[in-house]
Amino acid sequence: MLSRALLSCLAATLCILILSHPILSEETEYPLTISDSAGRTITIPMPVQRIIALSTDHAEAVMMLGDGDKIVGVSDNLKSKVEIFPSLKNKQGVGKWNEVNFEQIGEIARQGDTIVPDIIVLAYTYPDKPYGAENVAMGLKPFGNITVVGLDFYKPENLTQDVQLLGKILNRNDEAQDYLDWLDSSRTKITNAIKGDDIPNVYFESNNKGGLGELATYGMGSGIDGMIRQSGGINIAGDLEEMYPKVTWEWVITQNPSAIIRIQSSDKIGWDRSASQDTTTLEGIADEIIGRAGGEKIPAISDKDVHVIYWDMMFGMDSVVGQTYLAKILHPDADLHPKDVYREYLKFLGIEFPEERIFVYPPLDEN
Structure with missing residues (x-):
């Protein structure tokens, strides 16, 4: 018969083995x-x-x-x-x-x-x-x-x-957890990289289809409002109760933003870096904002802090990629590498990262 001491030793060893072994997610049961x-x-x-x-x-x-x-x-x-x-x-x-x-x-x-x-x-x-x-x-x-x-x-x-x-x-509980572990790690890197930095005022524009009297932006409760805060910025429209309010350019000037971000979509993953229709379009968008009457009064324009950002990475599963780019725009000296984050994300999908594409215009210095 095994001694009590040996049984205790075996029990302790078994506990260690159980605790050190990864616990698999529970299988989903239907209904x-x-x-x-x-x-x-x-x-x-x-x-x-x-x-x-x-x-x-x-x-x-x-x-x-x-x-x-x-x-x-x-x-x-x-x-x-x-x-x-x-x-x-x-x-x-x-x-x-x-x-x-x-x-x-x-x-x-x-x-x-x-x-x-x-x-x-x-x-x-x-x-x-x-x-x-x-x-x-x-x-x-x-x-x-x-x-x-x-x-x-x-x-x-x-x-x-x-x-x-x-x-x-x-x-797909295990796959979900793998992604969420990466998501949490990526978010933590942003938080640590911008900790202690000044918090700039940000104007984030969706479009100007209604002219300068009806500029589309993002208010309280919108996904972009949350992303700006998590990227170390203050959304100048964050106190507006409408989720997707319309504002005037004159109102934007009174809010004195330090950075202006404008979205632009694409059917591709990002935009071609070299001279192309992409860069012509992006330059035109930035120049239109910079040239708006009275804009020279606000730091965003006088300091040339006007950016066009790839819309498709700002929402959904890859939103932490957009958040990393946004944090890098607002905190250019932060130790953040948005391209690496995007590369990691696309690897989850089995898609090769397009090295010659850009996702912010003007392109960021990530070195």
């Missing part, structure tokens, strides 16, 4: 009842085999977790972004991201005369919009067996819970 990010209680009856993504954010999240091959339908705008979504260019379109074609989704979902409930539709929450999860679910109700899940991904403060929830739904 799965959850509360989505829209606050809706939904039940997913069986493992998900088919996914319809109504935005680039949703498609990118699914691909990040390793289930891109399950996407069977996409909003039309995804099909033009072939560099980031090469596998989706021939997928069935289901209308615009903000104008969903319910009949097309029903046709994709139907297999023969029935709809097997292994399909989900990923939509934004937006309770007051026709393309919000609740209204999309109502539009698909006549077809039956199609579960709509409300997830946003566009607010940095909610990104972790959105990713965890999607990981649970798709039984």
